[in-house]
Amino acid sequence: MAAPTPCSPVIVHTDDVLGLATYETGDHGIHTRGIFDPELLDRCISCGFCLPACPTYALEKDEASSPRGRITLMRALEAGTIDEYDPVLQEQSSQCLGCRACEVPCPAGVEYGLLLETWRDHQWAGRHGNPLAKVLRWSVERRSLLRLSGLVRRFARTTRYARSTQPHIMLGCAERVLFPSVSRAAMRLVRGSDVPIEQGCCGALHAHNGDSTRGAELARRLGQDLPGTIVTTAGGCAAHIAHNLGRDRLKELSEYLVETGYLAPGELLVDDEQGGRRRARVTLQDSCHLRNGLRVTAQPRALLRQVADYVELPSAGSCCGSAGSYSVLRPKESARVLAPKLEEIMAADVDFIVTVNPGCQLQLATALALRRSKTKAIHLADLLVRVEDDAAAGGSGTAGIR
Numbered sequence: 045m046a047a048p049t050p051c052s053p054v055i056v057h058t059d060d061v062l063g064l065a066t067y068e069t070g071d072h073g074i075h076t077r078g079i080f081d082p083e084l085l086d087r088c089i090s091c092g093f094c095l096p097a098c099p100t101y102a103l104e105k106d107e108a109s110s111p112r113g114r115i116t117l118m119r120a121l122e123a124g125t126i127d128e129y130d131p132v133l134q135e136q137s138s139q140c141l142g143c144r145a146c147e148v149p150c151p152a153g154v155e156y157g158l159l160l161e162t163w164r165d166h167q168w169a170g171r172h173g174n175p176l177a178k179v180l181r182w183s184v185e186r187r188s189l190l191r192l193s194g195l196v197r198r199f200a201r202t203t204r205y206a207r208s209t210q211p212h213i214m215l216g217c218a219e220r221v222l223f224p225s226v227s228r229a230a231m232r233l234v235r236g237s238d239v240p241i242e243q244g245c246c247g248a249l250h251a252h253n254g255d256s257t258r259g260a261e262l263a264r265r266l267g268q269d270l271p272g273t274i275v276t277t278a279g280g281c282a283a284h285i286a287h288n289l290g291r292d293r294l295k296e297l298s299e300y301l302v303e304t305g306y307l308a309p310g311e312l313l314v315d316d317e318q319g320g321r322r323r324a325r326v327t328l329q330d331s332c333h334l335r336n337g338l339r340v341t342a343q344p345r346a347l348l349r350q351v352a353d354y355v356e357l358p359s360a361g362s363c364c365g366s367a368g369s370y371s372v373l374r375p376k377e378s379a380r381v382l383a384p385k386l387e388e389i390m391a392a393d394v395d396f397i398v399t400v401n402p403g404c405q406l407q408l409a410t411a412l413a414l415r416r417s418k419t420k421a422i423h424l425a426d427l428l429v430r431v432e433d434d435a436a437a438g439g440s441g442t443a444g445i446r
Contacts, residue, residue, distance in 0.1 A: 094146035168254030263288035279331020
């Protein structure tokens with residue numbers, strides 16, 4: 045039997061819910077529980093193109109740990125052929141990184157990220173949810189706590205009012221505490237920008253951790269607090285905001301800089317072994333949601349090539365294991381995902397690995413420090429501002445980093 049067309053509802057006839065042996069098209073009344081959007085759930089044709097892109101499938105080589113297997117589980121849940129809180133459902137909804145790499149090769153246009161959010165909304169409801177995820181959701185909603193912690197850490201100087209004619213720098217919840225220099229750097233790079241003080245969480249953490257309804261509410265509130273163009277330095281937040289507010293409201297930093305014609309004033313130089321100076325060697329770790337959700341990949345690379353010798357890692361586009369809160373909720377699996385990437389970084393002999401997302405930066409910086417690697421993790425905004433500072437100090441943009 046030929047595989048169904050991408051728009052056809054699909055049901056899999058097997059004895060085992062993960063066997064995936066045959067296809068049949070048409071509406072077979074499998075949408076009995078009303079958990080999922082039927083059109084989204086039926087879009088998958090079980091072709092398997094997603095399997096090579098999936099980090100957890102690469103580790104486990106288990107059908108259940110693949111996007112295809114998880115969608116089969118979602119269908120079984122929707123059809124009522126498996127208990128709603130079966131341990132397999134609980135485990136697989138949690139084990140998935142949510143990186144959305146499976147969406148890129150999918151010929152049927154499956155919006156796996158939305159399916160996963162819906163699945164976790166159901167699977168993690170009430171007492172079935174991860175307690176730590178609930179604590180994280182609660183903490184990022186405390187605006188006064190975020191503001192106080194950020195002030196202590198000295199994030200970018202804020203303004204009281206937001207004007208719709210100015211681009212607004214979004215203060216990421218984790219970033220303002222962990223990497224406050226990023227917002228300061230972004231404000232310098234985005235000329236004429238402001239940082240309105242009345243801004244809270246964008247809701248991405250909620251959407252990815254079992255409460256997409258609240259996540260959407262927080263995104264809409266952020267849109268009201270920041271009228272006009274929102275510039276974010278966090279790739280994970282970018283895709284969530286764009287989905288809820290519209291692509292025209294959101295610009296990721298590298299995207300904004302390239303579109304506005306940013307030109308770096310010099311190069312990034314480092315000391316060489318002979319006591320001289322050389323152009324820095326840098327590589328990039330993509331943000332999964334920025335790459336797979338918004339397809340922003342060329343812009344950060346273009347900026348890096350302006351200032352340094354760029355080296356592309358084979359796994360630059362694959363998840364580093366941070367995956368938002370994943371490294372906190374499932375640290376062992378997170379470390380397993382990261383391990384082969386660390387070997388690539390060490391072999392590449394680069395001075396910096398550049399990130400466009402705070403979670404990736406923390407994941408890589410911590411692991412590289414533990415290995416006592418010479419390679420340092422740095423956010424793109426901080427790296428570009430270093431070049432600007434060097435240009436101002438040296439007069440030619442070649443003062444470099446010692």
